Amino acid sequence: MIVQIPRPISSGTESYGLGDPSEYPVSLPLPKLSSPSQGLESLKWPTNFLSTLQATGEAEYLDDLKFSSLHAACVLSSVSNAVIEEIDPSKALEVKGVMSFLSADTISASGYCNFIRIKQQPSTGMLCNWGSGEFKFHCCEAGRFRKGDKWQQGIHHTEMDIAIAAAEMVIVKYKDLTEPILTIEDAIRENSFFDTRGINFMKGNVGRSLGVADVIVEGEVHVGHQYHFHLETHRALCIPGEEGCMVVYSSTQNPSLVQQCVSVALNCPQHKITVNVKRVGGAYGAKLNRTPPVAMACAMAADMLQKPVRLVLDLPTNMQLVGGRSPYLCRYKAGAENNGRITAIEMHIFNNQGSHFDFEYPNLGNLPMFIEGVYSIENWKLKEKL
Structure with missing residues (x-):
């Protein structure tokens, strides 16, 4: 029996006090679009603190760095x-200004590491693999190129648009193509789970x-x-320094993870990797643990070529x-x-x-916490499958 259960509209309020003026700027409520006319002029804060810089376009982001x-x-x-049978970058390398092509074979021969173990990315389990061998599904990462969670290769040029055009000229041949499982319903039908x-x-x-x-x-x-649709896409700028050091500018929410992963990629200690975050032009969580592959690819190219390299994803x-x-x-x-x-729910x-695995790695263990935060239910049973 299904019965319509009436539920009134929820409502709530939250009140913020003005804090203790003697402790300002601690406890001072700051509106997002603040300006000196809103009572902040007495603090004598520099105007570049104010978020009006973002609204006027004066705020600088990674792409504004003049390198x-x-x-x-x-x-x-x-x-x-599918399985990659052959990668042919010869036509791309003929384009004027194109300097090099990086692939799994290239970075392996140069002594770089193209794989980050699961434990080194505690929240994501993203595999940072330059494409060579088998593709498990359709997608790609950064620095090399994945279109299925594997990177294939990197083209480097002095102009971004020519680099993108040259990358499209790389010929990749595949073999052993199989029909992918794309939906949850397909996975249930095929019993395809971890x-x-x-x-x-x-x-x-x-x-x-439930019985009573x-x-x-x-x-x-x-x-x-759901796609996050941050206005600033993923990007990195890597500048090689002396004695194997690398300066990394990354649009990331997690600079410590970027530092850790870049150090693994370059096979060097973390103290030689300096990560800077100018501003993050939107993220919504997508730049929390998905930024390392972009920075790693960019850093390997910069280190191998010993030149600053910028990787900006269109x-x-x-x-x-x-x-x-x-x-x-x-x-x-x-x-x-x-x-x-x-009184009870079974899910x-x-x-x-x-x-x-991506953000929910390794076992959806956060779901019970999230679910119980919505309703207080005395009896519930949860079964999860990936």
Whole structure:
């Protein structure tokens, strides 16, 4: 039986005091679009502190840094679930101004590391692999080029647009193409899951509570893929220094992770890697643990060529390479009293991570915390599959 349960509109308020003036600027409430006319002139803060710089376009971001540099571009795979048979960059290298081409073979021969272990990226499990060998799904990363979570190669040029055009001239041949599993429904039908991942969680006695519930509601909820759409795409500027040092400018929310991963890529200690963050032009979480591949690729090119290299992803590459919030499917059964209070809920949640783990790695362990933060339910059972 399905019964419509009335629920009034939720509302809430939050009041912010003015704090203690003797402790200003600590506890001073600052509006986003603040200006001296709003009472801040007494603090004698420099005008460049004010966020009006962002509104007027005067604020400087990574691309505003005046460094003469080479430009890198990504070569993306065009298929999913295939084996790379051959990569031919010869036509791209004939373009005037193109200096080099980096691939898995190139960086391996130069002694670089193109793989970051899962534990070195605790929140993401992103594999930083330059493309060579098998593609698990359609997508790509940065510095080399993945279009399926693997990088293929990098073209370096003095002009960004020519670098991008040259990258499109790289010929990649594939073999052993297979039909990819793209949706959660496909994965359920094919029973394609990471068997060692996922989590089962139970609180209270769900079976008993559902058995005595006044109302039972069953159904499913699907949340599709979401792209973050930050205005500033992923990018990095790497400047080699003396004695193997590297200065990295990165549009990242996680500079310490960028430092760690770049040091692994260059096979050098972390103290030789300096990471600077000028500003982040939008992120929404997408630059928390997806920025290392861009910085790593850029750093390897800069170190090998011993020249400053800038890697700026155009929007199509950014959308294919970086990913986003992954799709979920939840099949649920909930029990409630006649007054609308939920007494028990059972959920089977599927998460589409693709061929490897992303933000939710390793086992959706945060879901119980997130779910319990919405409703206080005495009895609930959760089964998760990736």
